Amino acid sequence: KGELTMSEVMEDLANCLFAEKLPMWWVKLGFASTRPLRSWRANLQDRCVQLDDWINDPLNIPKVVDISRLFNPQSFLTAIKQLCCQNQGLELDKLQVFTEVTKKEAKQCEAHSKDGAYCSGMFLEGARWDQASNSLEDSRPKEMFTEMPVVNCKAGTVADKVDKNQYICPTYCVPIRRPYYVFPAQLRTKAIADKWVLAGVALILDIGA
Numbered sequence: 001k002g003e004l005t006m007s008e009v010m011e012d013l014a015n016c017l018f019a020e021k022l023p024m025w026w027v028k029l030g031f032a033s034t035r036p037l038r039s040w041r042a043n044l045q046d047r048c049v050q051l052d053d054w055i056n057d058p059l060n061i062p063k064v065v066d067i068s069r070l071f072n073p074q075s076f077l078t079a080i081k082q083l084c085c086q087n088q089g090l091e092l093d094k095l096q097v098f099t100e101v102t103k104k105e106a107k108q109c110e111a112h113s114k115d116g117a118y119c120s121g122m123f124l125e126g127a128r129w130d131q132a133s134n135s136l137e138d139s140r141p142k143e144m145f146t147e148m149p150v151v152n153c154k155a156g157t158v159a160d161k162v163d164k165n166q167y168i169c170p171t172y173c174v175p176i177r178r179p180y181y182v183f184p185a186q187l188r189t190k191a192i193a194d195k196w197v198l199a200g201v202a203l204i205l206d207i208g209a
Contacts, residue, residue, distance in 0.1 A: 031071050032173040032180045034208045043206070047071060061117075064106040064150055068121030068205035073173070073182050077153060080117055084155035099185040100152040103131055109150055116154025122185075123147050125175065126201035135188040136167060136196060145207050151185070167193040171203040 006014075016023045020037040022030070031047070033040050047069040054062060067073045081095045102109075106120045128146040130137040139146070167189045173180035185203055189196060 033206060034174050034176060035206075039208065043069075061112065063109050063112050064118040064120050066106075066121040067119040067153075073205065076117075077183055080153055081155040090157065094157055095155045096158050097153050097183055098156050099187070100154065101129065101134065101148065101187065102150045102152055103134070104150045106150055113152050113154070116152050118150050119153050120148075120150050121205055122151060122171070123204045123207050124201065125204050125207075126199045127196060129187075133190065135190050136201070145204065148203070164193070165189060167196045167201065169196070169201060169203050171205065173205050175204050175207060177202065177204075 013023050017037065022033070022037060022040060030044075033043065035043060050062075050066060050069045051071075065076065067076065070076055077097050080097060081092055084090060084095060085092050100116075102118070106118075109118050112118070123145040124136075124147075125145055126139065127136050128139050128143065129135075129148055131149065163186075165188060166186045169185045169187045170177075171182040171185050172178070173182060182205065
């Protein structure tokens with residue numbers, strides 16, 4: 001007759017699919033995301049495509065890596081530090097990732113970074129990036145997120161002094177932020193860094209659009 005006894009797990013799954021929400025055990029096993037089900041599935045496909053392209057040609061690292069499509073972006077950043085260790089003979093625990101914002105989009109990068117990796121897929125929340133001044137500026141009205149240009153992520157020794165013209169910007173996987181912290185990015189600023197701290201400015205990898 002095609003009859004099937006519904007268990008509690010199956011009923012929860014059916015309710016989530018009807019409401020276009022992620023089942024709880026998908027959330028536990030999957031990557032951090034605030035997307036509804038349909039958008040989450042499309043994003044999952046995009047992540048798999050990027051990985052498949054890389055796996056099919058592992059000797060050729062992509063010129064620009066969309067860090068928002070990595071299942072574990074921290075591992076990629078750790079790999080950048082490990083490569084620096086091998087090339088310069090430094091200790092891993094004395095290195096950190098530094099960021100340098102370029103004025104390029106991903107399509108405009110024709111070569112690999114000489115000292116790190118070009119990364120895209122970062123969005124500013126609470127401020128915007130002004131390409132003319134190459135620094136942080138106030139957000140425009142009704143503008144919650146602004147996409148960053150390609151960012152060069154490279155490793156270097158931990159600095160004892162903090163540059164007063166830099167804002168140490170926390171980076172998170174999703175807009176709800178904690179507990180999905182990734183790393184601190186360094187962004188140029190003309191204003192004092194405290195202004196952006198009070199504004200809650202952060203970089204978000206997956207804004208759920």
